[in-house]
Amino acid sequence: MKKTVDVKTVAVRFLLYVLLIGLALTYLYPLFFMVINSLKSQTEYMVDPFSMNGSQYGNYVTIFSRFRIQTYLGNTLFVTVMKLLFALPLSICASYAFSKLRFSGARLMYPIVMIAMFIPFQVIMIPVYVMLSRMRLINTFTGLILIGVGSMLPGMILLMTGNFRGIPTEMIEAAKIDGCGYFRMVFSVVAPMGMPAISICTIMNFIGSWNDLLAPMVVLKGVNKQLIMPALNNLVSQFSKDIPFQLTGMVFASVPAIAIYLLLQKQIIMGISSGSVK
């Protein structure tokens, strides 16, 4: 009797692992496929896309020399960092106000700021485009950064306000009695204690901004002045027959985000499962 039960659990366990590993392969194999085929010529790919004998690094040279992917990667990094540099202090100040200051506007203004979180870029992109072109900010990083900061803020404020509420008010009071000024309060007392929320905001918005397609596609018009995702889009249509070259582009577009994910997986997974970030 006992033996049959054991056989059954072993069988179930085995099937379970087959299922889990099979599913994991559907996630890993496409990435593996992307890498092995980026090392092939077009003919090699046509002959056998599954073989692992790709041995030419031509695509990795061409993507720098002809496609100039370094420009797009650099642009994306610059724009993303600038967005964060503006959005983080602004949202830390606002979240401090919403969570710790008793002022007349808090109850009214908080939901108003939050509403913006539900408005997708598609809805506002046409007037934003017209507005930016009147301000002569179309095809500038400034315009893109402005839009990016505006769309990052509500989500950041939601997460940080929630987190800052947990900071003991006595600490704020004590700092005030010690004569702590506004900026010292925000950046030396509140911010260090709210670090978990601030870091998850930074990580998720970095990845989100890195992966953004629509806003840079709409704001930036020049061929060279582009961010990585629209550039990848251009690469795919420009080299529509050269699959290995497209895959090389995808490797470059996804590696930075994957690297950050692997390095900071703990924070990211915690942030998502706490249900505050999408």
Add this chain to the structure above:
Amino acid sequence: MGGIIIAGKVKASRLNNDNRQGWLSILPVLVLELVIFAYPIGVVLVKSFTNWDGLFKNDFVGLRNYVKLLSDKNFLRIVKNTGIFLLTIPVQALIGMMLAVILYDQIRGWKFFRLVYYLPSIISMVTVGFLFKVLFSYAGPLNDMLRAVGLDALAIEWLGDGGSARFIVFLCLVWSNLGWQILIIFGGLSNISPEIFEAARIDGAGYWRRLFSITIPMLIRTIEYSFISAMLWIFTGIFPLIHAITSGGPGYETTTLDYMVYVKGFNGSKLGQASALSVMLLLIILIITVIQMTVSNKLDDWER
């Protein structure tokens, strides 16, 4: 007001100070949100009643844009597409929940699986879309495999036909959101006290019993949150994926509402119509948000 008068001088100045600091702290945010969200929405509302093309025409045309959109033969297709893609949510939620409960038992390698399943949310939807396009192309690896095992009849131009293209997008949506779904359920599960599961196991409740009698009823809040987020995402977030995988094609076979705004606005310069579409999209989002608020309030009452 009365409170301030009664209170001592110190407290009054404190309050004044808080007031000033508070408003100054949120002022930049308010200005930016006003410029980037409020003003454009106003413009979209007004322009949705005009024949604006961005250059010459800008006359009031009443409801003509709305009538034109609603009577367009492609509009029904687009609404249906969005509807079909919304159906990915229950599918993804069910599979995600089953997997989350399995992984939550902390079987060997659960961290690895959780890490891997979330990968598509980290690499851009653009990359995911292009990868799918390569894998499912006519001369692509999937068809190679099908031919190798003698299923030549199945080796079709997957993205060339409306039905199969929608199927691929559907598959891609479920596949790429599964990891997110698992993480959300995981977060919910860790709020349930482990004793409940322990007790259930001692009472001999099997996996399915634990799934349907404990996990799902106790995770109603989490499931509701994930449904609403995923719904908003289907309405507003799948542009990059659609753009990469099918560009809305063939024809309008995989075009969704939000993709259509882009097509009308930037490919056809029918900005009036695009604005009307934006207004519809905005209304849908508002409705979902209101539903979310009422549902969660109700649940709050229920919990009390």
